[in-house]
Amino acid sequence: QSALTQPPSVSGSPGQSVTISCTGTSSDVGSYNHVSWYQQSPGTAPKLMIYEVNNRPSGVPDRFSGSKSGNTASLTISGLQAEDEADYYCNSFTTSSTWVFGGGTKLTVL
Amino acid sequence: QVQLVQSGAEVKKPGAPVKVSCKASGYTFTSNKMHWVRQAPGQGLEWMGMINPSGGSTTYAQNLRGRVAMARDTSTSTFYMELSSLRSEDTAVYYCARDDTKWAIDYWGQGTLVTVSS
Numbered sequence: 001q002s003a004l005t006q007p008p009s010v011s012g013s014p015g016q017s018v019t020i021s022c023t024g025t026s027s028d029v030g031s032y033n034h035v036s037w038y039q040q041s042p043g044t045a046p047k048l049m050i051y052e053v054n055n056r057p058s059g060v061p062d063r064f065s066g067s068k069s070g071n072t073a074s075l076t077i078s079g080l081q082a083e084d085e086a087d088y089y090c091n092s093f094t095t096s097s098t099w100v101f102g103g104g105t106k107l108t109v110l
Numbered sequence: 111q112v113q114l115v116q117s118g119a120e121v122k123k124p125g126a127p128v129k130v131s132c133k134a135s136g137y138t139f140t141s142n143k144m145h146w147v148r149q150a151p152g153q154g155l156e157w158m159g160m161i162n163p164s165g166g167s168t169t170y171a172q173n174l175r176g177r178v179a180m181a182r183d184t185s186t187s188t189f190y191m192e193l194s195s196l197r198s199e200d201t202a203v204y205y206c207a208r209d210d211t212k213w214a215i216d217y218w219g220q221g222t223l224v225t226v227s228s
Contacts (some may be wrong), residue, residue: 001172003154032212038155043206045221046155051214089155093213097169099145104154 004029004090004102009024011108017078022090023071028100030071034093037066037075040104041086049088050075079108085109112136114206114219121225125195130222139187140164145210146180146191148202149221156202157186161189196226207208 005023012018022029022037029035033053038046048057050066053073063079073092078083090102117131132144145159159170161180168180174193181190189206203221210216 003156032213036214038215040155045207046215047216048210048214048216050211051212056214057216087154091155091157091214096172098171099157099160101147101155101157 001028001094001096001098001099004092004100006088006090006102006105008103009106009108011110012077012080013110014080016080017076018080018107020075020077020088020090020107022073022075022092022102024073024092024100025071027096028071028075028092028094029068031095032093033068035066035068035073036091037064038089038091039086040083040089046089059061080109082109112208112217115206116206116207116219116222119223119225121135121227122196124196124198124226124228126198127189127192127198128196128224129190129192130204130206130224132186132189132191132219134189134208137208139182139184142211144180144182145207145209146178147202147205147213147215147218149205150187150202153202156193158204163189187197195226196224198226200224201226 037050040046054066145160179192205216206219208217
């Protein structure tokens with residue numbers, strides 16, 4: 001199972017919106033709505049930001065949203081804040097009943 | 111509150127096995143599957159596998175099958191991950207991470223650094 005494809009880096013200025021893509025195949029992202037997104041700051045464990053494509057856990061700001069079209073899922077962060085600077089990872093369940101992460105995207109807030 | 115407390119850092123020689131533990135508390139042990147995820151230095155997250163504590167069934171990542179084994183001890187609410195035939199490429203932080211039953215991971219352990227070096 002190959003890792004899902006994410007851009008290595010994205011950037012944006014405070015207040016702007018950024019979108020991080022996560023491209024898989026018909027064997028993972030394209031087959032299920034079981035896509036989640038995680039935020040990881042240096043030296044810390046990842047934090048769940050989005051589950052089931054577009055659902056936010058309690059406590060996650062509504063500036064974070066998710067979507068999916070075909071084999072590609074996306075995470076959009078609107079109203080960028082300095083505290084959003086981190087690495088972001090997507091994850092999907094697969095038709096082999098395994099899970100797979102994306103390679104990760106480093107978000108820089110300019 | 112949910113807590114996942116992992117065992118301490120390990121240094122192993124190539125070819126040796128390593129066993130990492132993860133003690134769960136603050137919830138019903140058998141209610142949630144447990145994933146193991148690793149992260150090599152400066153690299154991304156890699157899903158290793160998962161175990162259903164209710165029955166002990168496991169699913170492993172294809173690239174680790176034959177080298178990884180996951181187990182649980184319901185009497186102590188502890189999960190275990192053993193990786194054998196260690197190589198330098200296995201140097202990573204290993205996390206246990208609780209499945210939230212909604213196809214995502216909601217709680218993570220603090221991580222255990224495993225260093226493989228001769």
